[in-house]
Amino acid sequence: MSQSHLQTDGLLFEEKPLHVPTLSELKKVIQGALNGNFASVHVSVGPCPDLKDSQFGLVKSGLGGKPTLLEAGGPPYLRPLVQREKLYNLKEITRKAQGPGQIFAVGPGAGPWPIRHSNCEGIFNFSLNEKDELKQGSYTATVRGDQEECVLERIPENEPRCALILNLFLSEGKPGDVLRISAKQRTGEENFVDCIRKGLEQHYGDKVVGLGGIFVVRKGCVHQHVMRDFSKTPIHTQEQIQQWLKFYEMPAQLNAVGTLVTKDMGLDLRLQHFHSFSFENWGGHYHYDTTPDVVEYEAYLNVAERVIRVDRPVVTDQLGRD
Numbered sequence: 001m002s003q004s005h006l007q008t009d010g011l012l013f014e015e016k017p018l019h020v021p022t023l024s025e026l027k028k029v030i031q032g033a034l035n036g037n038f039a040s041v042h043v044s045v046g047p048c049p050d051l052k053d054s055q056f057g058l059v060k061s062g063l064g065g066k067p068t069l070l071e072a073g074g075p076p077y078l079r080p081l082v083q084r085e086k087l088y089n090l091k092e093i094t095r096k097a098q099g100p101g102q103i104f105a106v107g108p109g110a111g112p113w114p115i116r117h118s119n120c121e122g123i124f125n126f127s128l129n130e131k132d133e134l135k136q137g138s139y140t141a142t143v144r145g146d147q148e149e150c151v152l153e154r155i156p157e158n159e160p161r162c163a164l165i166l167n168l169f170l171s172e173g174k175p176g177d178v179l180r181i182s183a184k185q186r187t188g189e190e191n192f193v194d195c196i197r198k199g200l201e202q203h204y205g206d207k208v209v210g211l212g213g214i215f216v217v218r219k220g221c222v223h224q225h226v227m228r229d230f231s232k233t234p235i236h237t238q239e240q241i242q243q244w245l246k247f248y249e250m251p252a253q254l255n256a257v258g259t260l261v262t263k264d265m266g267l268d269l270r271l272q273h274f275h276s277f278s279f280e281n282w283g284g285h286y287h288y289d290t291t292p293d294v295v296e297y298e299a300y301l302n303v304a305e306r307v308i309r310v311d312r313p314v315v316t317d318q319l320g321r322d
């Protein structure tokens, strides 16, 4: 695919600071929020486990150093018809956001459609060293064939692009303390991410807090979507979006990477967004678990110091944000 699809020059970058509570304060707020929604909850502050371990499958060990939320593009670029030229160079935008040094990026987005010849989900997990060399651990999930199977594939090592939508948690990948969260057996109606985010929003109000990292679904099944190929007919309504998405019940183990933030800060931020990969053929966008009696979540999250918004859609709405 020609480089003409890369849109890197002239992108608008906007930055705002976030409120940064201590991890021990966040621990109490999150424990309180999850207690109302899960039978067994344990939240602690402690060293991040080595996220390079095979059970996690990430390319760097920790979530420490210059913790930042980065959002590029957004769902409005898919509608009414896709803007195919919205391809972002992950190396360039994360370098511009973070400056020199190591960069570790995890989070959801739209996969680079040219390599799949189809729209697809992106589950991003990559690092850049000081020399700008890319290490890719990212995946795409694509709806394939007459049976509409979910197909999970690794993104090639030299592929630097994503498309349309991106929510990354950026850091230097350093070891260090994180929030360690265990929540088992869901007793309330809220999904795991909603529960944490709403608890933080209720507590912090107009002081905006952002988190990111990984959660692992150890047991149970989750309702997830994978975007089908770009719609050939215009999409205008939430109903049309629901029809266009392909939904699956995906079994554990699923490793979900992403971000949450309590308010949109006038930057048209997506308030929560997690995509997961598996060690089988499953991957997609997390909505909620479907097995409350057995579900087990385990999360490692760090608090971000700032938000960077890249290429914010000028014409926007709230469709397709859940």
Ligand SMILES: [Zn+2]
Pocket: 108, 109, 273, 274, 275, 285
């Ligand atoms: Zn998504």
